[in-house]
Amino acid sequence: MPPSPRERWIIAVAATLMQVALGAVYAWSVFRKPLAVALDASVMDVNLAFTITNVMLGIAAFVGGLVMTRVGPRVIGIVAGCLYGLGIFLAGFADHHLGVLYLTYGVLAGTGIGLGYIVPLATLVRWFPDRRGMITGIAVAGFGGGALVFGPIARALIAAVGPFMTFHILGVLFLVVVVGAAAVMREPPRGYAPAGWRPIAANAAPPVVDYDLGAALRTWQWYALWVALFLSVGAGISIIAEVVPMAQELVGASDRQAAALVGTIAIFNSAGRMVWSSLSDVIGRRAVFVAMFLIQASVFFLLPGAGTYDRFIVLACVSLLCYGGAFGTMPSLVADYFGARNVGRVYGLLLTAWSAGAVLGPLILSRLRDATGDYTRGLYVLGAIMVVGAIVPIVLQAPAGARRATEPRFAGRLATRSVTAAPSGT
Secondary structure: OOOOOOHHHHHHHHHHHHHHHHHHHHHHHHHHHHHHHHHOOOHHHHHHHHHHHHHHHHHHHHHHHHHHHHHOHHHHHHHHHHHHHHHHHHHOOOOOOHHHHHHHHHHHHHHHHHHHHHHHHHHHHHHOOOOHHHHHHHHHHHHHOHHHHHHHHHHHHHHHHOHHHHHHHHHHHHHHHHHHHHOOOOOOOOOOOOOOOOOOOOOOOOOOOOOOHHHHHOOHHHHHHHHHHHHHHHHHHHHHHHHHHHHHHHHOOOHHHHHHHHHHHHHHHHHHHHHHHHHHHHHOHHHHHHHHHHHHHHHHHHHHHOOOHHHHHHHHHHHHHHHHHHHHHHHHHHHHHHOOOOHHHHHHHHOHHHHHHHHHHHHHHHHHHHHHOOOHHHHHHHHHHHHHHOHHHHHOOOOOOOOOOOOOOOOOOOOOOOOOOOOOOO
């Protein structure tokens, strides 16, 4: 019996709720100072937990993508919710040792986030082949908005019961939400297409070829996409990690103004995932990436001379709009180029770029800040990197056999040559 038209929307709602709960990791800055005081540790030592979380996230997303094709999204989502909730809950016992925080919030919760993050994306691109950009944008907007939802909750709980009891409470909450949402997840029937939708218009393109992971890794396009995501993440995470001290140093922001930045940029991080991905359905994914890289470059060049808090916050929000846009658009671009069937594996491994970018970007900015005494040189370096990054989507071309109907204006005429050796897994 074919699925009802509303079933895919029920799955989309559940997927978005899952992403909101997982995206609470972006509220880390709320815990940073309270943990540093409670543990009598430096900010750098405490922040290492967040770095470990991001590294584990990328690794676990790849593992989740590999295993999900065998056991399905529901199983992986439930395991993710258990690991994530348990990791946050157990972080409440880190009141005497940083190592416990690293193992629980860093390794355990980070693994849960990574496993869970890939589930909604790999599932929704198959349920919504007609609206890939829009639907993945909505889902990852939930992840970007996690800090907006849970930041105030965590802040209020920390003020009332302290950071460690807050971890206990949130751990239980996250377990319930993620596991509950995962219980709804399932793959569409093989060959599923929404009523009235035809995947290939007349004279549009050759059929889609579903590349498996090995075949995707034998194309240069996969590595180009990895570089594009790596550069975008490195730039955006740098702003997320340093926005408060940067605002205070560059424009003299008060503590209250700097604290408000965290929630404000979270809104734009979330909105960018939906806005840019929806736009990519119209003008093409590559055009969107070129625009985001060049806008990011302009932001980094302008930030040192922002002068006022109002200008600074506008620039920071534009930067996070583009940062979110990369996450919103990339899953659809991967599905366009390599097919939707194995997107969990192909995109899962691509998310290792998230881990690498989350380490390198803030490292460049903080090291140059320490070496020069201000943020100017670091921001200029990141701006130059964004200019170079814009070259990647400009030269990018779809692999042989991939349908490029989503790039009507930017890509020019579509390739018509067929794949001489069809990738395995088709």
